[in-house]
Amino acid sequence: xxLKGIRIGWGFTGSxxxxxxxxxxxxxxxxxxxxxxxxxxPAVLTTDTRFGRAAEIGTRLRELCGHEPWTDLVSVEPIGxxxxxxxxxxxxxxxxxxxxxxxxxxxxxxxFACKAHLRNQRPVVLAISTNDGLSGNVTNLATLLRRKHYxxxxxxxxxxxxxxxxxxxxxxxxxxxxxxxLAGRQLQPVLTGFPPGKGRDGEQNAGKMKED
Numbered sequence: 001x002x003l004k005g006i007r008i009g010w011g012f013t014g015s016x017x018x019x020x021x022x023x024x025x026x027x028x029x030x031x032x033x034x035x036x037x038x039x040x041x042p043a044v045l046t047t048d049t050r051f052g053r054a055a056e057i058g059t060r061l062r063e064l065c066g067h068e069p070w071t072d073l074v075s076v077e078p079i080g081x082x083x084x085x086x087x088x089x090x091x092x093x094x095x096x097x098x099x100x101x102x103x104x105x106x107x108x109x110x111x112f113a114c115k116a117h118l119r120n121q122r123p124v125v126l127a128i129s130t131n132d133g134l135s136g137n138v139t140n141l142a143t144l145l146r147r148k149h150y151x152x153x154x155x156x157x158x159x160x161x162x163x164x165x166x167x168x169x170x171x172x173x174x175x176x177x178x179x180x181x182l183a184g185r186q187l188q189p190v191l192t193g194f195p196p197g198k199g200r201d202g203e204q205n206a207g208k209m210k211e212d
Contacts, residue, residue: 089127
């Protein structure tokens with residue numbers, strides 16, 4: 001099917017260590033001819049970390065996507081009423097965002113964008129990145145796995161020996177997952193593996209920063 005002409009809302013939430021891995025994927029998707037509208041959670045909009053400064057992330061998104069990032073509730077509200085998007089992507093999707101979506105809480109730019117988009121029964125693609133995916137967030141993950149219109153980028157444990165509850169999506173599978181979601185299919189297999197000792201940013205057993 002391809003993604004040419006597809007309007008994608010792309011929500012970035014505060015798994016700061018995962019964002020650098022998304023740049024080549026985002027570039028690939030834009031190159032296919034898709035139109036990407038970046039949407040920033042408060043954490044991404046305002047927080048500087050060792051993985052990147054907030055202002056630099058905003059600048060890079062403007063250059064890649066050709067659109068000013070949406071950063072407040074007023075900006076994303078028309079997504080529903082005006083049917084602005086074909087698909088909504090949340091990548092990275094933190095455990096905090098996962099929990100809010102599972103419980104219908106829409107108090108951030110990204111979660112409100114998802115709510116507005118779901119009004120039109122259109123697909124939401126989640127690329128999870130959370131240290132508690134197999135503990136505190138496992139019930140929220142299960143809730144969304146069985147909820148209509150939600151699709152997951154295949155995910156697995158990034159460091160099962162040192163962080164057995166941590167889950168991370170295979171970000172390189174985002175384009176294929178989006179295509180499948182637009183066709184009403186979940187890309188399979190949903191569960192996948194990672195090389196031993198390799199974390200989400202490629203560092204050996206590195207500490208990770210993830211919050212909304």
